[in-house]
Amino acid sequence: MIYGRKNREKAACIEPIFGSQNEDQDLPKYRLAQHTVAPRIAYQMVKDELLDEGTSRLNLATFCQTYMEPEAAQLMADTLDKNAIDKSEYPRTAELENRCVNMIADLWHASGKEKFMGTSTIGSSEACMLGGMAMKFHWRHRAQKAGLDLTKRKPNLVISSGYQVCWEKFCVYWDIELREVPIGSKHMSLDLDSVMDYVDEYTIGIVGILGITYTGMYDDIQRLNKLVEAYNKRNDHQVYIHVDAASGGLFTPFVDPDRVWDFRLDNVVSINTSGHKYGLVYPGVGWVLWRDEQYLPKELIFNVSYLGGELPTMAINFSHSASQIIGQYYNFVRYGFEGYRAIHQRTRDVARYLSQAIRQTGDFDIVADGSALPIVCYQLKHAPKREWTLYDLSDRLLMKGWQVPAYPLPKNLDQEVVHRIVVRGDLGMSMAHNFVQDLQEALTTLNNAHLVFHQKHTVTRYGFTH
Numbered sequence: 001m002i003y004g005r006k007n008r009e010k011a012a013c014i015e016p017i018f019g020s021q022n023e024d025q026d027l028p029k030y031r032l033a034q035h036t037v038a039p040r041i042a043y044q045m046v047k048d049e050l051l052d053e054g055t056s057r058l059n060l061a062t063f064c065q066t067y068m069e070p071e072a073a074q075l076m077a078d079t080l081d082k083n084a085i086d087k088s089e090y091p092r093t094a095e096l097e098n099r100c101v102n103m104i105a106d107l108w109h110a111s112g113k114e115k116f117m118g119t120s121t122i123g124s125s126e127a128c129m130l131g132g133m134a135m136k137f138h139w140r141h142r143a144q145k146a147g148l149d150l151t152k153r154k155p156n157l158v159i160s161s162g163y164q165v166c167w168e169k170f171c172v173y174w175d176i177e178l179r180e181v182p183i184g185s186k187h188m189s190l191d192l193d194s195v196m197d198y199v200d201e202y203t204i205g206i207v208g209i210l211g212i213t214y215t216g217m218y219d220d221i222q223r224l225n226k227l228v229e230a231y232n233k234r235n236d237h238q239v240y241i242h243v244d245a246a247s248g249g250l251f252t253p254f255v256d257p258d259r260v261w262d263f264r265l266d267n268v269v270s271i272n273t274s275g276h277k278y279g280l281v282y283p284g285v286g287w288v289l290w291r292d293e294q295y296l297p298k299e300l301i302f303n304v305s306y307l308g309g310e311l312p313t314m315a316i317n318f319s320h321s322a323s324q325i326i327g328q329y330y331n332f333v334r335y336g337f338e339g340y341r342a343i344h345q346r347t348r349d350v351a352r353y354l355s356q357a358i359r360q361t362g363d364f365d366i367v368a369d370g371s372a373l374p375i376v377c378y379q380l381k382h383a384p385k386r387e388w389t390l391y392d393l394s395d396r397l398l399m400k401g402w403q404v405p406a407y408p409l410p411k412n413l414d415q416e417v418v419h420r421i422v423v424r425g426d427l428g429m430s431m432a433h434n435f436v437q438d439l440q441e442a443l444t445t446l447n448n449a450h451l452v453f454h455q456k457h458t459v460t461r462y463g464f465t466h
């Protein structure tokens with residue numbers, strides 16, 4: 001055998017990854033490299049690049065799913081190549097989306113007498129844009145009929161100040177005035193005593209939130225509906241409700257089926273949810289539904305070709321993979337009502353356990369105890385001698401890998417800093433016990449810590465010297 005350069009090149013495929021030439025170099029960062037890299041090495045290098053940014057399952061800041069069953073993940077990987085918008089090329093996929101819309105309509109009690117409509121989206125943000133646009137166009141038709149001067153003022157949207165940022169985006173992008181009803185320590189959700197004071201003829205709609213992002217608390221949509229009903233009786237101008245159920249839409253129907261917040265209420269005309277929150281799908285998939293086609297103005301609908309015919313669609317995006325929609329359908333088939341209920345109930349048990357354990361440490365006041373959405377929110381008790389803050393506690397917890405955000409509450413309450421833990425299906429009771437243990441250790445360390453000040457330019461004997 002004659003060994004030479006040729007054999008060496010061949011041998012590259014059996015080189016140990018960490019002994020390869022590419023591993024000896026920095027990754028190309030802001031310009032394409034000239035040369036190719038073997039796939040197994042590229043895989044390892046890119047994966048390693050992401051190694052120190054934390055484990056998503058220990059990220060207690062996010063509502064988004066961080067676990068799916070291997071079969072679901074496999075199915076989604078198998079279908080990454082399908083484009084959700086190509087309805088005629090992938091008619092079966094289109095049918096799965098249609099089935100999901102129907103199942104959700106049923107969960108949200110769409111009435112058999114009306115013609116509900118709905119679509120998948122990339123998440124609740126796109127869903128809220130679509131819901132908001134429909135409200136704006138619908139309002140404009142009504143306002144024109146009523147002879148309102150549309151140039152006099154901007155149309156407005158009424159929502160509590162606990163809104164998620166997508167509503168601010170919606171208002172900026174579509175030139176709408178955002179009317180915030182401040183949440184206060186008395187009302188940690190939409191203030192029903194004052195909400196109707198914000199409504200006038202230029203109001204395109206009121207948004208109720210089923211699960212405020214900050215605290216997980218529910219707006220009282222049932223009472224809001226009553227107020228709207230009374231308003232609509234008194235006025236020619238009619239106002240309707242959109243429910244932002246990003247988190248609650250696929251949680252509440254399973255664990256609090258008696259809570260009335262959905263299409264059972266006459267003035268709720270549209271609802272959105274995130275499939276990737278308590279719908280248990282990896283990001284990004286969302287859903288938006290209208291109770292009847294009359295609330296979805298025709299100019300917002302575009303037709304795409306479908307099996308020689310046409311299919312109405314409404315979306316901001318065009319091409320994207322259908323695998324998330326397929327993942328949603330998998331979950332619906334796999335878990336059924338009972339499965340979702342069992343998972344969510346257990347998730348809520350964990351949230352309640354955590355809120356109790358956190359209260360028992362004696363250092364915190366609980367702001368949200370997980371009895372609405374499984375969110376635990378707490379702030380430090382007043383203690384003038386304490387030398388650390390919730391930001392320090394976040395740092396300590398991060399040393400064990402837990403990511404727990406500390407942030408101020410929305411406007412009006414923005415002097416209050418809280419920690420928020422979002423409990424998800426993949427945070428089991430045993431993990432929760434570990435978290436509490438790590439929290440207790442962190443508290444002990446912080447409570448015993450003392451700052452040592454050294455004057456900057458002193459030269460002194462310090463500690464053990466020879």
Ligand SMILES: *Cc1c(COP(=O)(O)O)cnc(C)c1O
Pocket residue numbers: 063122123124125126128163164166209211212213244245246247274286
């Ligand atoms: C998360 C959330 C959104 C945005 O949802 P995405 O699916 O992340 O786009 C909107 N509204 C509320 C209340 C939320 O909690």
